[in-house]
Amino acid sequence: MPTPDRDPKRVNASPTKEFFIYMVTRDIPLTRAILDLVDNSVDGARRMRPNGNFNDFWVRIELQKDYCKIADNCGGIPVDIARNYAFRFGRPKDAPLTPGSVGQFGVGMKRTFFKLGRHFTVYSTTSASRFDMDIDVEQWISTDETNEASGWHFEFRNVEENVLDVPQDEIGTRIEITQLYDTVSESFRLENFLTRLKQEMSLAHALSLDRGLAITVNTIPLRHEPARLFVSDILKPAFVEKTYACEQLVGKPGPPVTVKLFAGVAERSLHDGGWYVFCNGRLVIRADQTSTTIWGAPHGMRQYHPDFAYFRGYVFFDSDDASLLPWTTTKTGVDVDSTVYKNVRQEMIELSKPVLTFLSNLAKERAAYENADSTDLSLEQAIQSAEAKLMDGLPATPSFVAPQPRPVLPGPKMQKIQYWKPAAEVEKAKQLLKVGTFTAVGEKTFEYFMEYEGKE
Amino acid sequence: MAGTYREINYSLRPAKAIERKMLCEAFSRLYPFGKIGTYRYVGFGSIYFSDFQLFHRNLGINDMLSIEKDAYAKECFEFNKPYKCVVLDCRPASQVLPELDWKVKTIVWLDYESKLDEAVLSDIGSVCARAASGSLLLVSVNVHVERDPDETTRQDYTAETGLPFNLDDYRLRELRKRLGDCLPPEIRGNELRGKGLATISHRIMKNGVEEVLSVRNSLVSLEKKLVDRQIFNFHYSDGTPMLTVGWILFEAGEQHKFDSCSFNELNFVHFGEEPYAIELPCLTIKEMRYLNAQLPKGGAAGVTLPGVPPSDIERYAEIYRYFPTFAEAIFT
Numbered sequence: 001m002p003t004p005d006r007d008p009k010r011v012n013a014s015p016t017k018e019f020f021i022y023m024v025t026r027d028i029p030l031t032r033a034i035l036d037l038v039d040n041s042v043d044g045a046r047r048m049r050p051n052g053n054f055n056d057f058w059v060r061i062e063l064q065k066d067y068c069k070i071a072d073n074c075g076g077i078p079v080d081i082a083r084n085y086a087f088r089f090g091r092p093k094d095a096p097l098t099p100g101s102v103g104q105f106g107v108g109m110k111r112t113f114f115k116l117g118r119h120f121t122v123y124s125t126t127s128a129s130r131f132d133m134d135i136d137v138e139q140w141i142s143t144d145e146t147n148e149a150s151g152w153h154f155e156f157r158n159v160e161e162n163v164l165d166v167p168q169d170e171i172g173t174r175i176e177i178t179q180l181y182d183t184v185s186e187s188f189r190l191e192n193f194l195t196r197l198k199q200e201m202s203l204a205h206a207l208s209l210d211r212g213l214a215i216t217v218n219t220i221p222l223r224h225e226p227a228r229l230f231v232s233d234i235l236k237p238a239f240v241e242k243t244y245a246c247e248q249l250v251g252k253p254g255p256p257v258t259v260k261l262f263a264g265v266a267e268r269s270l271h272d273g274g275w276y277v278f279c280n281g282r283l284v285i286r287a288d289q290t291s292t293t294i295w296g297a298p299h300g301m302r303q304y305h306p307d308f309a310y311f312r313g314y315v316f317f318d319s320d321d322a323s324l325l326p327w328t329t330t331k332t333g334v335d336v337d338s339t340v341y342k343n344v345r346q347e348m349i350e351l352s353k354p355v356l357t358f359l360s361n362l363a364k365e366r367a368a369y370e371n372a373d374s375t376d377l378s379l380e381q382a383i384q385s386a387e388a389k390l391m392d393g394l395p396a397t398p399s400f401v402a403p404q405p406r407p408v409l410p411g412p413k414m415q416k417i418q419y420w421k422p423a424a425e426v427e428k429a430k431q432l433l434k435v436g437t438f439t440a441v442g443e444k445t446f447e448y449f450m451e452y453e454g455k456e
Numbered sequence: 457m458a459g460t461y462r463e464i465n466y467s468l469r470p471a472k473a474i475e476r477k478m479l480c481e482a483f484s485r486l487y488p489f490g491k492i493g494t495y496r497y498v499g500f501g502s503i504y505f506s507d508f509q510l511f512h513r514n515l516g517i518n519d520m521l522s523i524e525k526d527a528y529a530k531e532c533f534e535f536n537k538p539y540k541c542v543v544l545d546c547r548p549a550s551q552v553l554p555e556l557d558w559k560v561k562t563i564v565w566l567d568y569e570s571k572l573d574e575a576v577l578s579d580i581g582s583v584c585a586r587a588a589s590g591s592l593l594l595v596s597v598n599v600h601v602e603r604d605p606d607e608t609t610r611q612d613y614t615a616e617t618g619l620p621f622n623l624d625d626y627r628l629r630e631l632r633k634r635l636g637d638c639l640p641p642e643i644r645g646n647e648l649r650g651k652g653l654a655t656i657s658h659r660i661m662k663n664g665v666e667e668v669l670s671v672r673n674s675l676v677s678l679e680k681k682l683v684d685r686q687i688f689n690f691h692y693s694d695g696t697p698m699l700t701v702g703w704i705l706f707e708a709g710e711q712h713k714f715d716s717c718s719f720n721e722l723n724f725v726h727f728g729e730e731p732y733a734i735e736l737p738c739l740t741i742k743e744m745r746y747l748n749a750q751l752p753k754g755g756a757a758g759v760t761l762p763g764v765p766p767s768d769i770e771r772y773a774e775i776y777r778y779f780p781t782f783a784e785a786i787f788t
Contacts, residue, residue, distance in 0.1 A: 192666070
């Protein structure tokens with residue numbers, strides 16, 4: 001827009017509303033956008049009980065063809081926070097910290113509103129204040145955005161501050177998004193979509209669920225199986241804790257970043273093997289099998305491979321200042337360029353190496369056994385006799401502990417024989433020999449032959 | 457190893473035989489969508505081709521394709537083909553279905569012996585993604601939940617998971633292996649007991665149909681959107697509990713054609729989650745003839761037969777028209 005009366009050297013770099021409504025919303029999948037709303041509730045619960053449990057706190061999500069509702073009793077949004085911070089695009093420098101928060105960037109909630117529909121209402125009640133707002137997105141776009149004072153704001157419909165005696169059961173936030181986009185409404189109708197959403201949500205918010213937060217999706221409570229690692233006297237996962245001072249990371253004082261790392265083995269699963277990355281309790285990467293974590297040539301490591309399907313690595317980043325953590329705004333990945341992540345990744349690589357060596361040896365042991373080069377299966381037995389244990393309570397262990405492969409014992413040189421015979425005949429032989437496997441059929445028939453023909 | 461068709465004579469499975477005849481009667485009502493003789497039938501004929509014989513003889517369907525995954529016995533299947541119009545394709549359904557021309561109205565019966573798994577869902581997807589309006593998709597799967605396994609399997613479970621054996625967890629784990637991420641996370645192992653696996657299999661197949669159609673419909677006008685209406689939900693057992701679910705797929709603009717099929721007049725047509733259970737009373741031929749002479753009589757009220765419980769008579773009255781009789785015959 002030409003503005004002749006302005007300084008001719010001034011170049012317009014102001015944002016447009018369309019950028020937030022139609023562009024930023026493309027960066028995030030629908031399921032993840034809904035998880036972002038739960039993040040706000042989790043932060044509310046954290047404000048109420050920074051270190052306590054979340055028992056009695058609940059988040060109820062309702063997704064229907066015509067609307068998305070999310071209600072919680074996690075303390076509500078204080079009017080002051082709503083007025084000055086919560087609805088801004090981007091987090092202002094002076095915004096008060098919620099220690100250990102998962103909301104950080106000042107985009108999540110608004111992006112979700114815009115992604116889902118054309119109309120939203122927010123009702124919030126804290127122990128001392130109340131507000132509600134009702135926003136028609138089309139109407140909001142049409143207000144003049146070039147006028148900073150009038151264009152870039154929402155308006156409370158009702159607001160009350162310094163309220164006394166707010167009943168406990170009114171405290172909380174209720175959000176309703178309506179006039180849903182067709183694709184959104186269509187997704188909400190499909191159980192397969194809800195299944196994926198519930199799976200992602202129970203993984204992403206596993207730690208909050210563990211702390212007692214009750215989340216329901218269309219009245220169905222979310223549950224999750226806490227992650228476990230195999231432990232025994234001879235098999236022990238690595239567990240290391242590290243602390244990075246804020247000064248080290250960003251050159252100024254502030255809260256530190258603490259990091260907990262676990263590396264070990266668990267139930268074999270091609271899909272679940274890999275590294276899991278959490279920031280302030282929120283899962284941001286699930287079962288990573290790429291160079292984002294430790295895998296492949298960029299790190300001088302082998303690619304993820306079916307032999308490694310037993311591998312599990314977990315890394316938990318925590319800080320009272322969420323901006324120090326290496327997550328991306330969509331919380332679906334990590335900022336691989338952040339100093340803290342690069343440092344921790346080095347540690348992840350070193351912790352993974354002994355586990356991957358063990359798993360390679362395990363595969364070799366199995367291959368040698370199948371080739372009849374060896375009868376030793378001690379590594380396999382070590383895995384099979386271990387117990388799956390919760391990570392909480394595992395002792396600090398600087399490096400993964402596992403048995404070494406046994407050297408091949410001297411004995412007669414062995415030779416494998418392989419041949420094909422009609423299946424029906426082999427079945428018959430199996431029955432006649434009263435054995436259960438084809439290997440046994442081969443061995444028994446060979447022994448039978450040698451018994452009669454092989455003697456000098 | 458030979459397929460199960462050498463262990464069980466499929467044409468002698470009475471519940472299945474009743475199901476087949478019921479399906480045939482329902483198919484004959486498809487005429488508002490097109491002459492039934494112009495439909496194509498795609499099924500898994502095995503070596504008995506019972507379904508092919510019935511649908512060719514009763515419905516006049518000539519365009520017939522039998523899919524048979526056991527390529528080793530191709531000659532045997534070719535030999536047993538009952539009619540010239542039956543074409544045999546000895547490859548897995550997952551390879552055959554994507555190569556078919558789907559412009560033809562088709563009745564597809566994916567009659568598996570195995571349990572529902574991701575491969576079955578993928579075959580369901582292949583049909584739903586392309587089937588022409590007025591087509592029918594039927595899927596049969598085994599819904600027998602795992603019995604308490606032997607000691608070796610229990611030990612394997614503990615060795616693989618690092619957890620003590622628990623039957624409900626074991627069943628859930630097996631189900632998750634078959635279905636992966638399609639399984640709603642709130643399902644618990646104890647829900648699989650009894651008819652639980654059938655209920656969940658039905659639900660997951662339905663979800664699969666709906667999701668594929670949802671994508672297919674996303675770019676077409678309202679009246680062209682393909683609607684899935686379930687018309688069959690059979691539970692039956694000839695030794696192993698089985699589930700057959702069937703949907704008719706038609707464009708929303710053709711709702712009136714669906715209405716004129718009047719499927720609701722058939723008592724075995726079930727539109728919802730509640731299944732129609734095919735249960736056979738065990739009767740002699742003499743008893744059946746005696747009962748037949750008193751039927752139909754607006755139900756079984758007043759029909760009696762010494763020594764046969766009224767509940768058996770009621771069940772018989774419901775299905776007598778489809779009831780198979782097996783007799784020894786000598787062909788010369």
